[in-house]
Amino acid sequence: MRAHALLLLTSLFATACGPSSSVDEGLGVIQQLDTSEQGITAFVRSGQYTSWLAEPTVHETRAPHGSKVRVFFNDLLVQSLRDGNATHPMGSIVVKELFEDDGKTLRGHALDVKIAEGPGKDTWIFYEGFGPDYSNNYYGRAHSTCHGCHSDGKDYVTSPLP
Ligand code: HEC
Incomplete structure (x- = not known):
């Protein structure tokens, strides 16, 4: 009885605080991106996306993503x-760098990855x-905080190509 309670407590604790609190939609690697929460975090921190086509400069956001992007x-x-295209192919990825007001200090990242066709x-x-x-x-498929504004875009991509 007591052992059971302890086990339950331990697993609750692990879920809330341990590395296992990292979420995974279970879709594996798409276009060389590990689409788990941990995988995406590692990817944006690595800066690998900086070789992609980018907007020429940091600019004011039109959205609540920090002031400069x-x-x-x-x-x-x-x-x-x-x-x-009306919809983008699976493996399409877009990254947004989020800066402090100074436009230089990187605060964080947003990333959207297309994980299915249609x-x-x-x-x-x-x-x-x-x-x-x-x-x-x-982090999440169809995340409720994100999809609303992004439905205004073309297949959820709101930024035009630079
Ligand atoms: C209030 C509206 C709004 C919400 C909510 C919102 N976004 Fe955005 N997002 C925008 C706009 C507008 C842009 C265009 C660039 C800019 O002005 O910052 C954008 C740009 C982006 C981009 C660059 C690609 C693109 O579509 O232009 C990514 C990636 C992104 N958002 C991710 C997210 C994520 C992840 C969430 C949820 C945590 C989220 N957004 C919530 C409005 C929103």
């Missing part, structure tokens, strides 16, 4: 936006996290 598009998404919020994982720890992130 810069957006990066992977090749699949660039091609799809150029083609004027239309609708369920075809995207939405992520947003802030440094230094990226410990309290938004």
Whole structure:
């Protein structure tokens, strides 16, 4: 009886605080991106996206994403936006760097990755996290905090190609 209670307590604790609190939609690697919360955090922190097509400068946001931003598009998404597609192919990824008011100090990242073909919020994982720890992130397929504004865009992408 007591052992059982202890076990329950331990697993509750692990869920709330341990590394196992990291969430995973279970979709694996898409376009070389590990789409778990941990995988996306590692990816944005690595800065690998900085070789992608980017907006030329940091600019004021039109959204509640911190005051200054810069957006990066992977090749699949660039091609799809150029083609004027109504929906983007699976593996499309867009990253937004979020800066302090000075426009230089990086605070965090938002990332959207297309995880299925076709239309609708369920075809995207939405992520947003802030440094230094990226410990309290938004993460999830069709995340309820994110999809509303983004439905104004073209298949949830609101930034035009630079
Ligand atoms: C109140 C509206 C609003 C909400 C809520 C919102 N966004 Fe955005 N988002 C925008 C706008 C507008 C842009 C265009 C760039 C800018 O002005 O910052 C944008 C840009 C982005 C971009 C760059 C690609 C693009 O679509 O332009 C990403 C990635 C992103 N948001 C992720 C998220 C995530 C993740 C969430 C939820 C945690 C979220 N957004 C919630 C309005 C919103």
